[in-house]
Amino acid sequence: MSTAFRWVEQARSGRARAGHLHTAHGTVPTPTFMPVGTVGTVKAMTMDAVRSTGAGIVLGNTYHLMLRPGAERVRALGGLHRFMDWPGPILTDSGGFQVMSLGPLRKLDQDGVTFSSHIDGSKHRLTPERSTDIQHALDATITMCFDECPALPAAPEVIAQSMRMSMRWAARCREAFVQRPGYAQYGIIQGGTEAELRAESVRALTGIGFEGYAIGGLAVGEGQELMFSTLDATTPLIPWDSPRYLMGVGTPDDLLGSVERGVDMFDCVMPTRAGRTARAYTERGTLNLRNARHAVDLRPISPHCDCLACTRHSRAYLHHLFRANEILGPMLLTWHNLAYYQRLMRGIRSAIVEGSLDAHAAWLRAQWAMEDWTPDEMPPPDIPPVP
Amino acid sequence: MSTAFRWVEQARSGRARAGHLHTAHGTVPTPTFMPVGTVGTVKAMTMDAVRSTGAGIVLGNTYHLMLRPGAERVRALGGLHRFMDWPGPILTDSGGFQVMSLGPLRKLDQDGVTFSSHIDGSKHRLTPERSTDIQHALDATITMCFDECPALPAAPEVIAQSMRMSMRWAARCREAFVQRPGYAQYGIIQGGTEAELRAESVRALTGIGFEGYAIGGLAVGEGQELMFSTLDATTPLIPWDSPRYLMGVGTPDDLLGSVERGVDMFDCVMPTRAGRTARAYTERGTLNLRNARHAVDLRPISPHCDCLACTRHSRAYLHHLFRANEILGPMLLTWHNLAYYQRLMRGIRSAIVEGSLDAHAAWLRAQWAMEDWTPDEMPPPDIPPVP
The missing domain is CATH 3.20.20.105 (Queuine tRNA-ribosyltransferase-like)
Incomplete structure (x- = not known):
């Protein structure tokens, strides 16, 4: 080697x-996205958690x-x-x-x-x-x-x-x-x-x-x-x-x-900073988890995400953690947002390799352009975002 | 069952x-120690991390x-x-x-x-x-x-x-x-x-x-x-x-x-609260990781601990995280302190089962009574604290 x-x-x-x-x-x-580890730590994340999102390189x-x-x-x-x-x-x-x-x-x-x-x-x-x-x-x-x-x-x-x-x-x-x-x-x-x-x-x-x-x-x-x-x-x-x-x-x-x-x-710093301020990235845009409409919502932030927050916890729980100013809120949501960014980059990369970037880009933009989306409407993706 | x-x-x-x-x-x-999860979260811990310390029951x-x-x-x-x-x-x-x-x-x-x-x-x-x-x-x-x-x-x-x-x-x-x-x-x-x-x-x-x-x-x-x-x-x-x-x-x-x-x-709340204020429990008593003497110390908090902080990071790194007010400091140190408490309880429990509680208790107290201990002096335990 x-x-x-x-x-x-x-x-x-x-x-x-x-x-x-x-x-x-x-x-x-x-293409790769580098999580920002300003002073020797990606804020609110263990390095095991950073690795689990699929990050390959970090910034100091x-x-x-x-x-x-x-x-x-x-x-x-x-x-x-x-x-x-x-x-x-x-x-x-x-x-x-x-x-x-x-x-x-x-x-x-x-x-x-x-x-x-x-x-x-x-x-x-x-x-x-x-x-x-x-x-x-x-x-x-x-x-x-x-x-x-x-x-x-x-x-x-x-x-x-x-x-x-x-x-x-x-x-x-x-x-x-x-x-x-x-x-x-x-x-x-x-x-x-x-x-x-x-x-x-x-x-x-x-x-x-x-x-x-x-x-x-x-x-x-x-x-x-x-x-x-x-x-x-x-x-x-x-x-x-x-x-x-x-x-x-x-x-x-x-x-x-x-x-x-x-x-x-x-x-x-967007995904990490947003994670500390209750903003969640999803396939359909961002959610503010402090919003009252999430208080009794049993669904995960995103049905397409395999992060710890989405596989174990409801939006209601994340909402509660941010309302109560609990450290676990930023921990789980930073994890989620970094997982989203890595999933986005893997999807784009796969599309380039498979020769389907134009279709994939059009699909991504159509999702982002949906206005007034409700989480119920988040469908199984036509083009799987996770390769 | x-x-x-x-x-x-x-x-x-x-x-x-x-x-x-x-x-x-x-x-x-x-005997068992229950970590305190006041409002539906053990502060600064994922539940996977709580589980990894060996906790069997938590308090709300x-x-x-x-x-x-x-x-x-x-x-x-x-x-x-x-x-x-x-x-x-x-x-x-x-x-x-x-x-x-x-x-x-x-x-x-x-x-x-x-x-x-x-x-x-x-x-x-x-x-x-x-x-x-x-x-x-x-x-x-x-x-x-x-x-x-x-x-x-x-x-x-x-x-x-x-x-x-x-x-x-x-x-x-x-x-x-x-x-x-x-x-x-x-x-x-x-x-x-x-x-x-x-x-x-x-x-x-x-x-x-x-x-x-x-x-x-x-x-x-x-x-x-x-x-x-x-x-x-x-x-x-x-x-x-x-x-x-x-x-x-x-x-x-x-x-x-x-x-x-x-x-x-x-x-x-002692182990979790201490974890957020830079105080680490060890076999030999507590350490304040904000103390300047830890700034260039490459050793783990405790050589007897298998928590994430001790297996991956130095005291110097923990010191840095607390000085920089990074969330990862409370995360790692809460983990460590809960791991210590669970290890302590497992050791006591094993001693009861093995009929050696008096000897184990005397050993624990001798360790705690050591004054002015320096971390260098922390020996391999005579009686293994981790059964």
């Missing part, structure tokens, strides 16, 4: 691809982990895999996005960013080199480049200037990256919603050469239409044999449309 | 007893369940077993203790108690009959009598008056109880720390006749010595072939001493 990091295409349908991502920590079928946050418990401490404790009991692949973001979100708490210069911790106000500095070193200390399977991006909308000159600085930083990140078999570093394509700038960014990154390419600076308020048109302009420029990761996206509908546009990897 | 409710002695050591509690919902080896709270989601609603949803996914035996308290704890929010009369909900201030009334009916609606395997007890210390006249009212209520509870094969109702012995009053209470209850007897009104601030002396005066008076349940107790040391005095069943 080779431990080289690579993505191998298995099937294609239009621009959508099904493949396998081979890493030092195991192989992941793509450099910004949060460098502040607590600290990158050197994680290294001393055997790395993030051992720390959080996830021997599979881990992708760590670079901290760039979180630091930019700090607003007045951070100061940007050409060399990097100085910022104050949101936890205790302590001063910290991230540079392309430091971010890369931290991710090495965490033993990230996939290291992300440290980048900078302005909030949208922004003037094209601002976006261009920012993108070009991120490209200079990307070269420094590559310099600092310790190449090892089965490990990877992804460059992050910036350029806002400007097709020309995106193309320039792809050229800069492919000129440096990375194991994979991420599309950053989207899902920041520009709307789905602009996000999709930016993907339309960008993904065809990325080397076809490299994995493509759309950062921080998104809704089930976002995922489907992005896979159709050639994206292989996703992460998003 | 008979479905009669009964307790059958298997072995005896002094006044300590090992036996089996046969119920409509399964058989439980005794009438007061909390009648307020939310409501007893009739639980009945409509198939009963508490189905609602919370615990097909095994469930004991429900009567609501008496919680209502008495409300202080100025409740008004006591000879017929019952009127009180205001701590959730929304709504007015409610509990009587012996209503409490018994509610527990029937919940489908409790073991129903407790509705009683009243003053906080200790109190004047003997006050205790006597209160106890006698509880005995009159006990007769009304028995009248209201629907007897079914494999289901039970326990009378609650009151009388504070007055041996004579306890004896009078036992006579009153055995005169009515219950499937089991609970010792109430202890562990309310009187201290271990008075609790043990009260047990010494009380348990010999209880019919030997009935199960005996000491309510709301306690520390590992309390449990051991009470088993030695003839108690078979216990419940207490």
Whole structure:
């Protein structure tokens, strides 16, 4: 078994691809959704529960982990895999996005960013080199480049200037990256919603050469239409044999449309965050389990789900747990939502492999488009969503 | 298989007893510790996790369940077993203790108690009959009598008056109880720390006749010595072939001493509450995992524990989770603490069966008495605590 990091295409349908991502920590079928494990835990989940949903790779946050418990401490404790009991692949973001979100708490210069911790106000500095070193200390399977991006909308000159600085930083990140078999570093394509700038960014990154390419600076308020048109302009420029990761996206509908546009990897806090706020994803859209109409409903959240919540408990029980502010509510519903996201991705992947993506996508969208659906109407799926 | 409710002695050591509690919902080896599932969930635990610790019976709270989601609603949803996914035996308290704890929010009369909900201030009334009916609606395997007890210390006249009212209520509870094969109702012995009053209470209850007897009104601030002396005066008076349940107790040391005095069943929030506040039970006493000395400690909480926290994670990881206020901290530590309590009870039970209770008790106490122990010094146990 080779431990080289690579993505191998298995099937294609239009621009959508099904493949396998081979890493030092195991192989992941793509397209894949990465649950977010911000500070070394996927919130409210044991790692056994994460595994049971079918997740193949999880995400960790450099910004949060460098502040607590600290990158050197994680290294001393055997790395993030051992720390959080996830021997599979881990992708760590670079901290760039979180630091930019700090607003007045951070100061940007050409060399990097100085910022104050949101936890205790302590001063910290991230540079392309430091971010890369931290991710090495965490033993990230996939290291992300440290980048900078302005909030949208922004003037094209601002976006261009920012993108070009991120490209200079990307070269420094590559310099600092310790190449090892089965490990990877992804460059992050910036350029806002400007097709020309995106193309320039792809050229800069492919000129440096990375194991994979991420599309950053989207899902920041520009709307789905602009996000999709930016993907339309960008993904065809990325080397076809490299994995493509759309950062921080998104809704089930976002995922489907992005896979159709050639994206292989996703992460998003939606399913986990929704799980803590009583919002359940189903084949027919979302349910708010705090709603009184669930109080005496003996049915599971979804008849198509094999998660612990759906196989053992009623909507009424979940409703009760959230009304009573019991920890088990977020535990069960996070589990359910992650199971839904993984089932969605498996369904899309199977459809690509079987050559039926268009039909599957049409079926998914028809389900989502049903208005005023009642749970009674949720039928056995025409196209089984669980392969 | 008979479905009669009964307790059958298997072995005896002094006044300590090992036996089996046969119920409509399964058989439980005794002595047994019942995890507290206040409002239809053992906080921060899935029922699979509760099962994995070896728990055989859990407790639910009438007061909390009648307020939310409501007893009739639980009945409509198939009963508490189905609602919370615990097909095994469930004991429900009567609501008496919680209502008495409300202080100025409740008004006591000879017929019952009127009180205001701590959730929304709504007015409610509990009587012996209503409490018994509610527990029937919940489908409790073991129903407790509705009683009243003053906080200790109190004047003997006050205790006597209160106890006698509880005995009159006990007769009304028995009248209201629907007897079914494999289901039970326990009378609650009151009388504070007055041996004579306890004896009078036992006579009153055995005169009515219950499937089991609970010792109430202890562990309310009187201290271990008075609790043990009260047990010494009380348990010999209880019919030997009935199960005996000491309510709301306690520390590992309390449990051991009470088993030695003839108690078979216990419940207490200590292991679950401690699990949410970073306190870990071990063979050598408790650890506070928020303490900085655990920050880089790669060892498990206990080398003798087979819970998920100990088999997969370091103290450093648990420390990190509590420092970061992550839900997984309470999840893992509640699991660990319940596993410890069940292991403790299995060890005590095995020692009774094997005729080695004195040696086992001496070993347990020697471990607990070690001061300034460091985790390094935790040896392989001389007497294996896990049978």
